[in-house]
Amino acid sequence: MTHRGSRVLHVGALSRVEGEGELRLRVDGARITEARLRIYEPPRFFEAFLRGRAHTEPPDITARVCGICPVAYQMSSCQAIEDVCGVAVTGQLAALRRLLYCGEWIESQTLHIHLLHAPDFLGHSGAIEMARHHRPHVERGLRIKQAGNAIVELLGGRAIHPINVKLGGFHRVPTRTELGPLAERLRRAREDAWHTVEWVAGFDFPDAGADEEFLALAQPGTYAMDSGIPTAMAAPSSAGLSPESSRALPTRAFPVRDFERHVAEYQVPGSTALYSSLDGKRHLTGPLARYAISGRWLSTVAREAAHAAGLGDPRHGTVCRNPFRSILVRAVEVVHALEEALRLVTDYSAPAVPSLPVPPRAGTGYGATEAPRGLLYHRYVLDAQGTITDAALIPPTAQNQSAIEEHLRHVAQSFLDRHPDPDDEQLRLLCERAIRNHDPCISCSAHFLDLTVERH
Amino acid sequence: MSGERRPTMAVWKFASCDGCQLTLLDCEDELLPLAGQLDIRYFLEATSAAGPGPYDLSLVEGSVTTPQDAERIQHIRSVSRHLVTIGACATAGGIQALRDFADVEEYLSIVYAQPAYIDTLAHSTAISRNVPVDFELRGCPIDRGQLIEVITAFLSGRRPHIPDHSVCFACKRRGIVCLPVANGTPCLGPVTHAGCGALCPAYGRGCYGCFGPSASVNMPAFIPLLHRDGMSDTDVTRVLRTFNATAPEFADASGAPPAPAQPEAPDPPEES
Numbered sequence: 001m002t003h004r005g006s007r008v009l010h011v012g013a014l015s016r017v018e019g020e021g022e023l024r025l026r027v028d029g030a031r032i033t034e035a036r037l038r039i040y041e042p043p044r045f046f047e048a049f050l051r052g053r054a055h056t057e058p059p060d061i062t063a064r065v066c067g068i069c070p071v072a073y074q075m076s077s078c079q080a081i082e083d084v085c086g087v088a089v090t091g092q093l094a095a096l097r098r099l100l101y102c103g104e105w106i107e108s109q110t111l112h113i114h115l116l117h118a119p120d121f122l123g124h125s126g127a128i129e130m131a132r133h134h135r136p137h138v139e140r141g142l143r144i145k146q147a148g149n150a151i152v153e154l155l156g157g158r159a160i161h162p163i164n165v166k167l168g169g170f171h172r173v174p175t176r177t178e179l180g181p182l183a184e185r186l187r188r189a190r191e192d193a194w195h196t197v198e199w200v201a202g203f204d205f206p207d208a209g210a211d212e213e214f215l216a217l218a219q220p221g222t223y224a225m226d227s228g229i230p231t232a233m234a235a236p237s238s239a240g241l242s243p244e245s246s247r248a249l250p251t252r253a254f255p256v257r258d259f260e261r262h263v264a265e266y267q268v269p270g271s272t273a274l275y276s277s278l279d280g281k282r283h284l285t286g287p288l289a290r291y292a293i294s295g296r297w298l299s300t301v302a303r304e305a306a307h308a309a310g311l312g313d314p315r316h317g318t319v320c321r322n323p324f325r326s327i328l329v330r331a332v333e334v335v336h337a338l339e340e341a342l343r344l345v346t347d348y349s350a351p352a353v354p355s356l357p358v359p360p361r362a363g364t365g366y367g368a369t370e371a372p373r374g375l376l377y378h379r380y381v382l383d384a385q386g387t388i389t390d391a392a393l394i395p396p397t398a399q400n401q402s403a404i405e406e407h408l409r410h411v412a413q414s415f416l417d418r419h420p421d422p423d424d425e426q427l428r429l430l431c432e433r434a435i436r437n438h439d440p441c442i443s444c445s446a447h448f449l450d451l452t453v454e455r456h
Numbered sequence: 457m458s459g460e461r462r463p464t465m466a467v468w469k470f471a472s473c474d475g476c477q478l479t480l481l482d483c484e485d486e487l488l489p490l491a492g493q494l495d496i497r498y499f500l501e502a503t504s505a506a507g508p509g510p511y512d513l514s515l516v517e518g519s520v521t522t523p524q525d526a527e528r529i530q531h532i533r534s535v536s537r538h539l540v541t542i543g544a545c546a547t548a549g550g551i552q553a554l555r556d557f558a559d560v561e562e563y564l565s566i567v568y569a570q571p572a573y574i575d576t577l578a579h580s581t582a583i584s585r586n587v588p589v590d591f592e593l594r595g596c597p598i599d600r601g602q603l604i605e606v607i608t609a610f611l612s613g614r615r616p617h618i619p620d621h622s623v624c625f626a627c628k629r630r631g632i633v634c635l636p637v638a639n640g641t642p643c644l645g646p647v648t649h650a651g652c653g654a655l656c657p658a659y660g661r662g663c664y665g666c667f668g669p670s671a672s673v674n675m676p677a678f679i680p681l682l683h684r685d686g687m688s689d690t691d692v693t694r695v696l697r698t699f700n701a702t703a704p705e706f707a708d709a710s711g712a713p714p715a716p717a718q719p720e721a722p723d724p725p726e727e728s
Binding site: 126269 | 566
């Protein structure tokens with residue numbers, strides 16, 4: 001191979017993600033010196049135009065940040081505004097919210113697994129092409145997704161941007177008889193989801209490790225989804241371990257209201273997405289973090305699925321730090337969400353009222369829930385009339401961006417070590433995979449992938 | 457071979473949440489049969505294979521908000537035989553058009569510590585304000601059934617059957633009790649384009665207009681009804697200025713300044 005100088009590898013318009021972005025790698029000799037994810041999703045200014053809106057509006061408005069996880073936005077915003085107004089939604093209303101969230105987890109994670117991520121492992125450009133060779137798997141994915149959509153459609157009115165969510169609960173709550181038929185469908189989907197775990201467990205996973213702190217909500221006794229306390233798990237290097245270590249490390253927690261004291265946003269040139277750090281360091285939210293922090297609270301069947309899939313037993317403190325295996329954790333989470341949904345449907349009795357009153361009050365409120373892609377934080381400041389005077393939304397993608405860049409640098413470097421003169425197309429495919437490990441979802445932060453490699 | 461050529465389709469994204477193109481992936485029962493009838497050449501959300509145009513059908517989601525996108529839509533039009541916009545962003549500027557009622561510089565300073573890093577236009581414009589459009593499908597998000605109707609109509613070479621009457625028609629057809637009449641609940645149903653199947657009224661909630669204005673609306677007669685049902689002027693302005701804020705009928709009724717005659721495309725498009 002001839003000696004090469006520094007050059008930039010440029011991956012244009014990333015595919016099978018939601019949102020737009022590109023990737024730029026700078027290669028000096030044989031070393032990758034910079035990996036930069038440039039998100040060029042046009043800014044949409046949600047935090048700005050929420051100012052001046054009524055406190056009742058964020059569930060409808062912020063849903064429009066993301067077509068893949070609107071429920072997450074609705075739930076984080078309700079929680080934050082109810083926090084200002086001193087209202088706690090409990091009992092069957094809270095159970096219905098959790099059921100709605102389960103619906104989104106099922107359809108959104110299943111979309112990510114079957115339509116966006118699995119084609120990478122099987123060498124296909126997308127699910128439609130993959131369906132020519134693996135039709136039963138794609139059809140099974142679509143069936144599971146339908147079960148998730150059925151929940152969101154029944155409770156929310158429609159699968160994308162549900163209309164039935166309001167502060168304090170719902171506009172209308174279903175009767176037990178209306179919810180009943182979901183049970184059989186969820187049982188079938190749980191069977192399908194188990195087969196998806198088996199299918200995904202057979203994929204070939206590259207070796208990789210995440211050396212970031214994990215950040216997820218924790219709610220002892222349950223696999224945190226719709227509420228919990230932000231909890232960070234130390235990075236392996238801080239304990240002298242390798243990034244691939246599967247040992248659980250010490251955790252520390254902080255109240256949701258202190259979130260912005262720990263997670264700080266910052267901006268870099270050329271990207272409309274804001275970056276963030278956790279106490280000054282890179283961190284990762286999403287399935288790997290949730291599994292590390294809440295894995296022991298998975299349902300029995302989901303834990304068995306995890307064990308059968310080779311993820312180890314989270315009750316014994318086993319964690320997974322290989323970002324490529326996040327697809328496996330997602331598949332396990334779908335089993336869990338289906339079981340949880342089934343439990344909620346079976347135990348349901350209609351609440352006395354569809355919603356609690358949430359009269360406005362001046363103050364600041366905080367909310368955080370586990371969107372399928374990771375922790376989603378909202379803060380609102382209201383005046384006494386309930387007009388929003390300030391709003392902050394910190395989505396998972398923005399939190400993960402720095403970690404994703406680090407993973408890209410590692411993945412690209414190890415590839416370069418093995419193939420000193422790779423063609424850019426191979427490198428682009430690998431980088432796209434590394435991104436889809438975490439996210440199909442860039443419009444939250446601000447879509448994708450253009451790869452530029454700068455070689456010097 | 458040429459007799460069996462499947463029509464080529466592309467799906468494009470501009471400023472948006474991806475919800476409308478996701479609607480295509482949400483057609484679980486119809487997705488694979490539809491994919492069998494079309495040659496999906498370009499659909500970044502679903503496939504990393506990107507085939508060249510020209511495209512027989514382009515579905516466009518999202519609004520134009522950057523100088524680059526103002527150029528990109530010109531190119532997409534030039535390589536598309538039929539161009540259909542999907543959703544409120546592409547059809548009416550979307551929620552990001554709320555900038556049209558504000559100072560975008562101020563917006564930038566609220567969201568970004570370094571506004572200078574961001575390149576954006578002062579307005580968010582519907583696709584039809586930038587290039588000729590063959591059909592506009594409304595909704596935030598679009599309705600799955602309507603999307604399938606648009607694609608099957610395209611495949612059979614006919615006009616899509618998408619009625620442009622108001623939500624009230626759908627409500628009556630479903631036998632839903634009229635919320636304003638029965639409960640005094642403010643409802644945008646009388647002026648909102650049908651398509652959702654009167655979803656909000658079915659859940660006991662007044663329509664909030666996410667499909668934008670219907671074909672013939674009489675806002676001066678309608679707004680007093682909203683006042684009667686308890687909405688203040690501020691409430692009326694807010695509800696009209698959400699997902700279809702720059703749809704002309706909603707914009708006029710919310711007291712908006714006239715929209716720019718031309719969106720601020722930086723350069724004339726090159727013919728390609």
